[in-house]
Amino acid sequence: MLIDIDFSGRHVMVFGGTTGINLGIADCFAQRRGRVTVVSRKQENVDAAVAQLQRHGGEVLGVVADVRDPQATKAAVDASVARFGPIDVLISGAAGNFLAEAKDLSPNGFGVVVDIDLKGTFHVMHSAYPHLSRPGASVINITAPQGQRPMPRQVHACAAKAGIDQVTRVLAQEWGPEGIRVNAISPGPIGDTEGVRRLVASNPQAKERAQARIPLRRFGELDDIGNLAMFLSSPFAGYLSGAIVPCDGGGSVEADRHRPE
Ligand code: NAP
Numbered sequence: 001m002l003i004d005i006d007f008s009g010r011h012v013m014v015f016g017g018t019t020g021i022n023l024g025i026a027d028c029f030a031q032r033r034g035r036v037t038v039v040s041r042k043q044e045n046v047d048a049a050v051a052q053l054q055r056h057g058g059e060v061l062g063v064v065a066d067v068r069d070p071q072a073t074k075a076a077v078d079a080s081v082a083r084f085g086p087i088d089v090l091i092s093g094a095a096g097n098f099l100a101e102a103k104d105l106s107p108n109g110f111g112v113v114v115d116i117d118l119k120g121t122f123h124v125m126h127s128a129y130p131h132l133s134r135p136g137a138s139v140i141n142i143t144a145p146q147g148q149r150p151m152p153r154q155v156h157a158c159a160a161k162a163g164i165d166q167v168t169r170v171l172a173q174e175w176g177p178e179g180i181r182v183n184a185i186s187p188g189p190i191g192d193t194e195g196v197r198r199l200v201a202s203n204p205q206a207k208e209r210a211q212a213r214i215p216l217r218r219f220g221e222l223d224d225i226g227n228l229a230m231f232l233s234s235p236f237a238g239y240l241s242g243a244i245v246p247c248d249g250g251g252s253v254e255a256d257r258h259r260p261e
């Protein structure tokens, strides 16, 4: 069930928007008549995402780019702006992750996640900045609970997502005077996504245990995140900036974690 906010004619650009959560976000905006650009590394993912979004009625552009390359993010922005004009909604969600203890992680293994998640987010925001609608643009970075909560086998993602959280806050300060709002969404486990497959639900028992720790006792759905992204990008959230918004069924206040010994 989607919230009924009309994004007709609004330019929505989603980096990492060709699969999973970010494609879910792009799809919500397309269903609400946005003009949507999705960007990622793999041509086959871009083609499949564009086909899906077009089926759902959106005016869509797909661009292949790697967020680790600032020239590529700039070229993607230029192509999207040439097609749809100034950017009203910018989503930065490209990420890479895997489970590994620090002692088993090579410097390149640590660096690749920081490069995609943290440096990639900076490249995306920096490339888009001259083309953001002002006043009125909404920038949303996709972070994760790792940004606030230390987790073993996740030193790379914890460092990268904590960095994204601070980039979000600082650029909310710097860009606020121009009427640009900058927020982040921190999803909990969202069912049937690569993140859950890699990190949470390696077997049915692990999935059940993870769900039992969530106050609402379920994994999230793609529309849970898409609805929040649309709300954050609407005039109803016009005074909301610099926030890291959890969308996690209450996972960030999960009782077991705070139970006294
Ligand atoms: P996903 O399906 O693997 O999505 C990652 C997307 O980023 C894909 O479209 C991928 O496409 C793209 N991508 C990866 N590396 C890239 C690069 N270097 N340059 C450009 N695009 C790149 O993962 P997901 O599980 O849906 O996660 C999406 C976001 O939500 C991530 O930021 C993740 O940290 C966050 N998150 C997920 C969960 C969850 O439950 N899944 C929970 C908390 C936070 P290509 O392979 O074509 O590049």
Ligand code: COA
Binding pocket: 095, 096, 097, 098, 099, 100, 104, 105, 106, 107, 108, 109, 110, 112, 113, 194, 195, 198
């Ligand atoms: N454990 C330890 N190290 C790992 C690893 C793992 N499971 N997977 C990759 N690495 C290391 C590699 O060994 C390599 O380091 P090295 O050169 O010292 O050997 C480094 O990470 C880079 O790996 P590479 O495969 O060359 O990177 P890539 O750029 O092709 O892919 C990844 C990036 C590794 C993040 C890949 O998993 C990816 O593309 N992920 C995108 C999808 C995703 O992760 N979605 C979930 C989002 S929550």
